Amino acid sequence: MGVLVLVTWVAVAGWHVRREYFAPAMTRLAEATLTLDPGTHFYAIRMAGRTIGTSSSRLDTVPEGFRLDDLTQLDLVAMGAAGQAVVRTSATLSTTLRLLTFDFALQSAAGSFEATGSVEGDSLLTVRIQSDGAPPEEIRFRVAEAPLVSGVLPIRLAKGGDLRVGRTVRFPVFDPSTVSNRVVEVEVLERGTVMIADSSYLDPATGRWKMARERAVAGWRISERYGGVQVESWIDDDGRILGSTSPMGFALERTEFELARQARDDTREAAALAAGRGGTPGGAAGDLSGDLVFSTxxxxxxxxxxxxxxxxxxxxxxxxxxxxxxxxxxxxxxxxxxxxxxxxxxxxxxxxxxxxxxxxxxxxxxxxxxxxxxxxxxxxxxxxxxxxxxxxxxxxxxxxxxxxxxxxxxxxxxxxxxxxxxxxxxxxxxxxxxxxxxxxxxxxxxxxxxxxxxxxxxxxxxxxxxxxxxxxxxxxxxxxxxxxxxxxxxxxxxxxxxxxxxxxxxxxxxxxxxxxxxxxx
Missing domain, CATH: 3.10.620.30 (C8orf32 fold)
Known part of the structure; x- marks a missing residue:
């Protein structure tokens, strides 16, 4: 039954072009990324109506091009047992968003796993793996196409000029959590507007954070498909995630940091109270909707x-x-x-x-x-x-x-x-x-x-x-x-x-x- 925990880690990590492109196309892409605004966005991760984690995604400029840092903190319940984990992904990207180096780490009370690596040229991938109780492993293999990482895929879609309803594009993506490459098919489904929390304030009367203002953001709904799995997301014109849903029942929602952290802490407090009344960490007695194993x-x-x-x-x-x-x-x-x-x-x-x-x-x-x-x-x-x-x-x-x-x-x-x-x-x-x-x-x-x-x-x-x-x-x-x-x-x-x-x-x-x-x- 614990196989769902493993699949969950990979699915969460997954949230976070071809070599044969003509040079002019790559030049246009490099020029387009010059308009990409650095910044940090925060997200709440929800399952069955509960906020079970928080996530952040920071994009910075560096001499090589860009650096993308994703951090996810997740609380899970499986078969009545509660566990917490932290997933970190850092990637250095070229001006055309091609993967140069990466560092992926998953840490929990049960152990840790880390994969670091680099791409030489656009086809030789070197990966070093370190897990608890094991000596480091190094894997070198050639890839047919210069890979992306999943966190940058929507940005590549936007800056490559592919945000057109009905457009379908295939991208090579490297997944450090499984140390494997996969082809992801992305389809642009519709143009629309998404409401997100624009600011928050601390209410002195209650001591709680509240949303000060909502903002309408013009966005695109896209579908990412790989191996029969489909994830749907809303992204802005720069390709930054506004929200997404996965087949595992998770939902990612852009919000303010204080609001996301407060909602996660509320879930933890409710879980502790439920456990004191004979329930499970996922909810009150008889409520299994928050349990990854029982709910599926x-x-x-x-x-x-x-x-x-x-x-x-x-x-x-x-x-x-x-x-x-x-x-x-x-x-x-x-x-x-x-x-x-x-x-x-x-x-x-x-x-x-x-x-x-x-x-x-x-x-x-x-x-x-x-x-x-x-x-x-x-x-x-x-x-x-x-x-x-x-x-x-x-x-x-x-x-x-x-x-x-x-x-x-x-x-x-x-x-x-x-x-x-x-x-x-x-x-x-x-x-x-x-x-x-x-x-x-x-x-x-x-x-x-x-x-x-x-x-x-x-x-x-x-x-x-x-x-x-x-x-x-x-x-x-x-x-x-x-x-x-x-x-x-x-x-x-x-x-x-x-x-x-x-x-x-x-x-x-x-x-x-x-x-x-x-x-x-």
Whole structure:
């Protein structure tokens, strides 16, 4: 269920041109940015009618061109647990708004994650990653197009002369939170007017900040689409954000700093009072609208109290376009809008190889990747200790997969963690939710030569379907296991929608608030 926390961090970070452009076009863009006014804007972040955080965005001029600094402070509630985090993004940009250097950091009580980097020329990207309990990692890769960062994308749209209703433009964007590039399609939807708070004052009678004046700002409504996820925003003529909404249920609203901070503090005070009366940090007793996990759960039409015992389940999926999801294959079969899940018979599995996996066709499922440090000696030592029996290291993939599932399940204390986890940080802290269980399992498996990948979807629990993550291992086919619950194999009430790295996992966001599930049998 904690996979939503991870997706949330990426979604919040995401709030914050092609090389083949003709030189005259780039010259016009550089000239247009000369009219860009430096300044700082403040925002309130809302969810379910509550202000759960604040954000600021400052644009300055520097010798290279511009510097963009975004700061977000966020309070979240998941499964009744409250957590706070600070997300910082700084980027140095050229006069044409091309990314030169960046520094991204996420800090919470559970740990920290930082990614810094630079672009050489317009195609070589160097990224350095640092997370708790892990040595620094450096990644160098070439990109086909000179990238932007998400915070500057609307400014690039405005200063590039693309603010025309009906106009659609595609931009390459680098996301430091997932250490990946993506193509974002931006469409200009309409021209209109947005009312924003223009000033505030402290009321001496109440000691509270109040809005002194509203101001009408001419703006443009735009849509940003990537990986099936859509975010809508209102921007001003300079491309600065006036407000936006995301599929996660968050809303960003430009306001005055004092008003945003006061609204956030009011939410914190109300949460503390609710907790004292037997409620949750998200609200009063029985109010789950502010809880990230419970508010996004999908109620089941049928009780599946012994879900692990079903040898097959069928579900009708509705409310979303299913194209692009990894629904068909292996244990899952999709016919129209009906998904059938048939768990593997563990005793009948025949992997067809001995460890380590001998071929190159599954190389991506064997190699280290950001936050999955399967090449670290500490990961290898922990994996060997977990699966070794009678002094010998088994080479049967099925035996190793089962022992790792039981081992990770028993090793980690079950609790929601508000962080971007790495395998090494989880191994050190020995606590976490489904995301932590999965990232550690995948790293342990790969260190022993067992191909493993992350799956994200939904799982049935206590009358509802919750967003969840679990590993899949290659045993002649991709087989789901669940170290969070200790299930080998995972039961039929696991519905896989996405597989792959963190960048791919974020695509699950487009299901939230729209997916319907009907249990057929």
């Amino acid at each position: 759960a999908i109620a089941s039409n049928m009780a599946l109290d012994a879900a692990a015992g079903y040898d097959r389940l069928r579900f009708r999926l509705s409310g979303v376009t299913l194209d692009g999801f990894d629904l068909d294959g292996g244990r899952q079969a999709l016919e129209g809008d009906v998904l059938t899940v048939t768990p593997e018979d563990w005793a009948r599995l025949t992997p067809g190889y001995s460890l380590p996996y001998p071929r190159m066709d599954l190389r991506e499922a064997l190699e280290p990747e950001p936050l999955v440090q399967s090449g670290d000696p500490r990961i290898r030592a922990a994996a060997e200790a977990m699966v070794r029996g009678g002094g010998r290291l088994p080479n049967d993939p099925r035996v190793v997969a089962e022992r790792l599932t039981r081992g990770v399940h028993g090793l980690l204390r079950k609790e929601v963690v508000f962080a971007l986890p790495s395998a090494l940080s989880v191994l050190e802290s020995r606590r976490g939710d489904c995301t932590e269980h999965t990232v550690l399992y995948v790293a342990l498996a790969r260190s022993l030569g067992l191909p493993a990948r992350t799956a994200v979807g939904l799982v049935y629990l206590d009358g509802a379907f919750f967003y969840h993550a679990w590993p899949e291992v290659w045993l002649g086919a991709w087989v789901a296991v669940d170290p969070t619950f200790g299930d080998v194999p995972a039961g039929a009430a696991h519905l896989r929608f996405v597989t792959g790295t963190l960048a791919q996992q974020v695509e699950i966001a487009r299901l939230i608030g729209t997916l319907g599930i009907e249990v057929l049998e």
